[in-house]
Amino acid sequence: xxxxxxxxxxxxxxxxxxxxxxxxxxxxxxxxxxxxxxxxxxxxxxxxxxxxxxxxxxxxxxxxxxxxxxxxxxxxxxxxxxxxxxxxxxxxxxxxxxxxxxxxxxxxxxxxxxxxxxxxxxxxxxxxxxxxxxxxxxxxxxxxxxxxxxxxxxxxxxxxxxxxxxxxxxxxxxxxxxxxxxxxxxxxxxxxxxxxxxxxxxxxxxxxxxxxxxxxxxxxxxxxxxxxxxxxxxxxxxxxxxxxxxxxxxxxxxxxxxxxxxxxxxxxxxxxxxxxxxxxxxxxxxxxxxxxxxxxxxxxxxxxxxxxxxxxxxxxxxxxxxxxxxxxxxxxxxxxxxxxxxxxxxxxxxxxxxxxxxxxxxxxxxxxxxxxxxxxxxxxxxxxxxxxxxxxxxxxxxxxxxxxxxxxxxxxxxxxxxxxxxxxxxxxxxxxxxxxxxxxxxxxxxxxxxxxxxxxxxxxxxxxxxxxxxxxxxxxxxxxxxxxxxxxx
Numbered sequence: 113x114x115x116x117x118x119x120x121x122x123x124x125x126x127x128x129x130x131x132x133x134x135x136x137x138x139x140x141x142x143x144x145x146x147x148x149x150x151x152x153x154x155x156x157x158x159x160x161x162x163x164x165x166x167x168x169x170x171x172x173x174x175x176x177x178x179x180x181x182x183x184x185x186x187x188x189x190x191x192x193x194x195x196x197x198x199x200x201x202x203x204x205x206x207x208x209x210x211x212x213x214x215x216x217x218x219x220x221x222x223x224x225x226x227x228x229x230x231x232x233x234x235x236x237x238x239x240x241x242x243x244x245x246x247x248x249x250x251x252x253x254x255x256x257x258x259x260x261x262x263x264x265x266x267x268x269x270x271x272x273x274x275x276x277x278x279x280x281x282x283x284x285x286x287x288x289x290x291x292x293x294x295x296x297x298x299x300x301x302x303x304x305x306x307x308x309x310x311x312x313x314x315x316x317x318x319x320x321x322x323x324x325x326x327x328x329x330x331x332x333x334x335x336x337x338x339x340x341x342x343x344x345x346x347x348x349x350x351x352x353x354x355x356x357x358x359x360x361x362x363x364x365x366x367x368x369x370x371x372x373x374x375x376x377x378x379x380x381x382x383x384x385x386x387x388x389x390x391x392x393x394x395x396x397x398x399x400x401x402x403x404x405x406x407x408x409x410x411x412x413x414x415x416x417x418x419x420x421x422x423x424x425x426x427x428x429x430x431x432x433x434x435x436x437x438x439x440x441x442x443x444x445x446x447x448x449x450x451x452x453x454x455x456x457x458x459x460x461x462x463x464x465x466x467x468x469x470x471x472x473x474x475x476x477x478x479x480x481x482x483x484x485x486x487x488x489x490x491x492x493x494x495x496x497x498x499x500x501x502x503x504x505x506x507x508x509x510x511x512x513x514x515x516x517x518x519x520x521x522x523x524x525x526x527x528x529x530x531x532x533x534x535x536x537x538x539x540x541x542x543x544x545x546x547x548x549x550x551x552x553x554x555x556x557x558x559x560x561x562x563x564x565x566x567x568x569x570x571x572x573x574x575x576x577x578x579x580x581x582x583x584x585x586x587x588x589x590x591x592x593x594x595x596x597x598x599x600x601x
Contacts, residue, residue: 123302130295141284220254313341320348330356368533374560397438404431454488455496457521457543464500465519473513481520486543491590499586502579503547509570510551518548536593553600563594 316335323331332349407428414420461482472478489496500519507517524544531537554562561567563584568577587594 313337313345317344317348320352324352324355329359371533372535393438397435400431400435400438404428404435407431452490452492455491455493456488457486457496457545458482458484460493460497461500461519461521461545464497464504468501468504468508472508472517475513476508476511477516479516479518481518483520483522486521486523489543489590492586495586496590499583500545500547502583506579507547507549507551510549512551515550518546520544520546522546534593534595536588538591542592548597554598555600559596559598562596 313335316333316337320331320333329352331352333345335345337345407424411421411424414424461480465478465480469478504517504519511517522544524542526537526539526542528539531539558569562580564577565581566577567581584594
């Protein structure tokens with residue numbers, strides 16, 4: 113762009129210089145013509161002066177001696193003016209033919225002055241004076257004829273030169289006007305061209321910047337520029353694309369952070385519920401142990417065939433049911449100590465399937481895909497089977513005797529990137545147990561509460577709401593985590 117600016121200013125300077133040169137040349141030519149014309153008029157004045165001087169001398173040549181003598185000083189002065197005029201003619205520059213004519217006139221003037229001097233000295237001798245008068249008069253007439261011819265020819269030349277000078281002046285005015293107008297228009301065009309080359313890219317960048325400030329991140333300017341402005345446009349487009357990418361990344365990070373915070377809140381809520389449930393379960397378990405123990409003692413004081421034994425059995429059955437609930441709460445709260453050993457997940461799945469396959473409707477398809485490459489996990493065999501059992505029964509109930517249940521296992525590795533979206537996850541090798549169904553799915557407002565104890569969407573008497581809570585507690589107790597993939601409908 114610097115080069116373009118320099119070239120443009122140089123071009124403008126050159127245009128103005130050219131226009132000024134044409135203007136000065138025409139002024140100089142016109143001035144020379146006028147100067148020459150003035151010189152020719154001066155020459156014309158000299159020739160007229162020469163003509164009048166000869167005529168004046170001629171006037172006194174034939175005058176009587178007394179008059180001639182009386183005006184002798186004037187005659188001598190006129191003769192001197194005659195000589196001075198012809199001398200001034202020699203000072204000017206003429207063509208060769210004009211110079212020859214002036215030289216011939218000079219000789220005539222010299223002879224005229226010589227004869228005039230003789231005439232002056234012959235005032236007393238009348239006869240010789242008369243003859244000299246005629247001789248001087250004839251020379252004077254010859255000079256007059258010569259000068260008259262020169263004046264006539266010079267007049268024609270002066271008129272021609274005058275006409276030429278006037279014609280040149282008539283031409284020079286429109287020429288100068290056209291030159292000035294052309295110079296101005298060319299300079300204006302160059303200035304406009306330069307201005308557009310500078311302002312158009314700037315306007316395009318300003319417009320693009322406004323779009324960027326209005327929130328149109330990633331806007332790409334389509335202006336086709338060259339040189340430094342092309343680099344600016346490309347840099348802007350790169351910057352805009354980078355900002356859009358950064359914005360998208362920030363939005364993703366914010367969204368991930370929101371999800372992580374949401375999951376963390378849910379995890380903390382479940383932890384708090386688990387702690388509360390565990391504390392209540394321990395106290396309630398102690399109460400139940402006392403109640404069931406005293407029922408056993410009470411049975412010894414009542415005859416076996418007494419109807420009161422049925423009441424004791426009913427109370428004892430309710431106590432054992434309450435004890436089962438306590439076990440589930442302790443499993444959710446992870447307060448129950450377990451004996452961990454190597455467990456084959458695939459075997460757990462097969463054992464559970466053998467137990468529940470007869471309770472699954474024949475209209476439900478069961479797909480089991482167990483990877484042979486999965487390794488054993490350290491945990492409790494019974495609790496892991498309970499996880500498979502609870503999830504499979506939930507899947508069966510969600511299908512309502514129509515659909516597909518899929519159970520699969522595989523060895524996976526969880527990296528740090530995956531852990532960012534799941535607060536409970538830690539990087540490492542895991543066994544992935546996946547149980548899915550083609551049921552109606554879970555509503556979005558229900559989904560965050562599915563692991564809460566005693567929360568259920570089933571009808572009264574159809575579930576306790578501890579199934580998924582137990583799954584969550586058992587998996588957490590085995591250093592694992594739960595992921596939900598849900599699509600309503």
